[in-house]
Amino acid sequence: NAGVTQTPKFRVLKTGQSMTLLCAQDMNHEYMYWYRQDPGMGLRLIHYSVGEGTTAKGEVPDGYNVSRLKKQNFLLGLESAAPSQTSVYFCASSSGRASTGELFFGEGSRLTVL
Amino acid sequence: KNQVEQSPQSLIILEGKNCTLQCNYTVSPFSNLRWYKQDTGRGPVSLTIMTFSENTKSNGRYTATLDADTKQSSLHITASQLSDSASYICVVSRPPGGSYIPTFGRGTSLIVHP
Numbered sequence: 751n752a753g754v755t756q757t758p759k760f761r762v763l764k765t766g767q768s769m770t771l772l773c774a775q776d777m778n779h780e781y782m783y784w785y786r787q788d789p790g791m792g793l794r795l796i797h798y799s800v801g802e803g804t805t806a807k808g809e810v811p812d813g814y815n816v817s818r819l820k821k822q823n824f825l826l827g828l829e830s831a832a833p834s835q836t837s838v839y840f841c842a843s844s845s846g847r848a849s850t851g852e853l854f855f856g857e858g859s860r861l862t863v864l
Numbered sequence: 865k866n867q868v869e870q871s872p873q874s875l876i877i878l879e880g881k882n883c884t885l886q887c888n889y890t891v892s893p894f895s896n897l898r899w900y901k902q903d904t905g906r907g908p909v910s911l912t913i914m915t916f917s918e919n920t921k922s923n924g925r926y927t928a929t930l931d932a933d934t935k936q937s938s939l940h941i942t943a944s945q946l947s948d949s950a951s952y953i954c955v956v957s958r959p960p961g962g963s964y965i966p967t968f969g970r971g972t973s974l975i976v977h978p
Contacts, residue, residue: 754907781964792970793908793953801966814954840907852898853955853966855907 752776756773756841756856763831763863771826771859773841781844782824782854783808786837793840799824831863866891867970870969878977881944885972887937887954895959898926899939902951902971911939911952941974949976 755777763769773782780801795808797816805816813835815827824843828835839859844851857864868889877883889897896915900908912923914930914937921928925948927940942950954969 793968795965798965806964820942842907852910852913853908854902855909857907858905 754841754843754854754856755860757841760860760861761862763828763861765832765863767831768827768829769831769861771839771841771861772830773826773843773856774822775841775843775854776825777843777845777854778821779843779845779854780821781851782784782818783842783844784814784824784826785840785842786810787840787858788837794848795838796826825848828861833858833863835861836863837861866955866956866967868872868906868954868967870952870954870972872972873907873970874940874973874975874976877944879944879946883901883941883944883974885941885952885974887969888937889937889954889956889969891935891956891967893958893960894932894935895957896962897930897937898955898957898966899922899926899937900953902953904950908953944976946976946978949974 755773772797781799784796794810798806799818803820817825842853865896871886898913899911902908912928925942930937951971951973955970957966
């Protein structure tokens, strides 16, 4: 049982480059989330999805785009990376009772933008 | 504004000692409160869930308490072990039908020294 899988685990980008982080879950969860974690800031929500084909903005959405074309996958895109986007990114998913359900997290993707 | 405040920000204790972490919240309406443990380089994992009617719940050496009247929770760790070194994150959720976004505290970093 893989749970929540994030790829890639590490990536180094130059300013202005683009990339996509992939999150896949095998628990048939409706809700998926992308967070970033920076020292002293805790986990901050970037975007989230309440079901296939839906997305919504979180606390810090600027500079990111997302897509949920399939229920099991949630993609996070950076169109033009900036050094301020250097961070550790976590994907999470939860079951149908989203606001009460346990969040299951991936292992994180460490992104460095030079 | 719905907020979750944790204290202390960091804590260093000796192996075998007990410690207590605090979480105060203003999230309303309230559904449940979860404590997550995040090991270095890993995603957070749920330790306990507290609902409105529960005052205390144990999970091994971890005991969580909830005072819904004062909107405070604590996580008590008994006979600490080196493996308890981690960040502990308090997360508060609202009832279904409202926001799908749980509110995160910034976490308490615990270091257990031998």
